[in-house]
Amino acid sequence: MNEPRPPAYQEAHSALNWPLLAYGLFAPAAAAIACLILGVVLDQPWFFVIMAGLLVPAMIWITLVYRNWPTGIRFDASVFSIGAVGSARAARRTPTVNHQSRGLFTCPWPAVEGIRVVTDRAELRRMKNSPRFYTFTNRWGGKAGMSHCNIGVLASPFMRAALVIDVDTLAVTAPQIRPARYYNNFKNGYFSRLIQPRLSPTWVVPTRHPAALGRALQAVPGHQGPVRPR
Numbered sequence: 001m002n003e004p005r006p007p008a009y010q011e012a013h014s015a016l017n018w019p020l021l022a023y024g025l026f027a028p029a030a031a032a033i034a035c036l037i038l039g040v041v042l043d044q045p046w047f048f049v050i051m052a053g054l055l056v057p058a059m060i061w062i063t064l065v066y067r068n069w070p071t072g073i074r075f076d077a078s079v080f081s082i083g084a085v086g087s088a089r090a091a092r093r094t095p096t097v098n099h100q101s102r103g104l105f106t107c108p109w110p111a112v113e114g115i116r117v118v119t120d121r122a123e124l125r126r127m128k129n130s131p132r133f134y135t136f137t138n139r140w141g142g143k144a145g146m147s148h149c150n151i152g153v154l155a156s157p158f159m160r161a162a163l164v165i166d167v168d169t170l171a172v173t174a175p176q177i178r179p180a181r182y183y184n185n186f187k188n189g190y191f192s193r194l195i196q197p198r199l200s201p202t203w204v205v206p207t208r209h210p211a212a213l214g215r216a217l218q219a220v221p222g223h224q225g226p227v228r229p230r
Contacts, residue, residue: 008076009216015071015156082205096180097149098136103175111171150200161210
């Protein structure tokens with residue numbers, strides 16, 4: 001008789017949602033096509049000026065889609081992983097802080113100090129606005145005075161549900177994240193600065209299927225139940 005398989009869960013591209021895709025892919029494409037058609041049909045060159053003006057916001061949202069594309073969730077009875085769970089090369093990558101979702105973060109279950117699924121909109125907003133969770137997967141650029149980026153925080157724009165995991169940072173396996181240089185052109189008193197990585201004791205990853213994820217978590221032997229993030 002075959003032994004029952006251990007509980008497992010995998011959610012690829014868990015950070016992608018319709019608002020993010022609309023802003024990052026569909027809206028820029030639709031606006032560019034509309035301006036191109038109107039410029040040609042009406043023979044009005046200022047439509048091309050509008051199209052050029054839309055380039056910067058379009059590139060910002062396209063960049064955010066690219067940064068969030070690899071994010072996913074995977075776990076079985078022994079380990080928990082977030083990041084580029086669908087890539088065999090993820091564990092060997094050394095991305096910068098603004099592309100940390102291309103790496104693979106792994107935590108054995110004994111090192112998980114608490115885990116919960118957050119769906120409350122008010123709490124998600126508080127997380128987004130908290131300096132502890134400010135990251136380049138849900139922001140395009142750094143803010144004034146920012147010196148580091150929390151690693152393991154893969155929050156995304158328009159996140160409607162998130163898995164929050166408190167981990168023992170001494171027992172996890174995290175990718176080698178490299179710093180990234182951001183330029184201010186002396187706007188805040190300096191020309192540029194390096195944003196350094198800092199491994200966070202609280203990991204955050206979006207989910208598109210909070211109910212299914214919650215059921216899968218409850219099926220894991222020794223599941224410790226939810227705690228509030230530190």
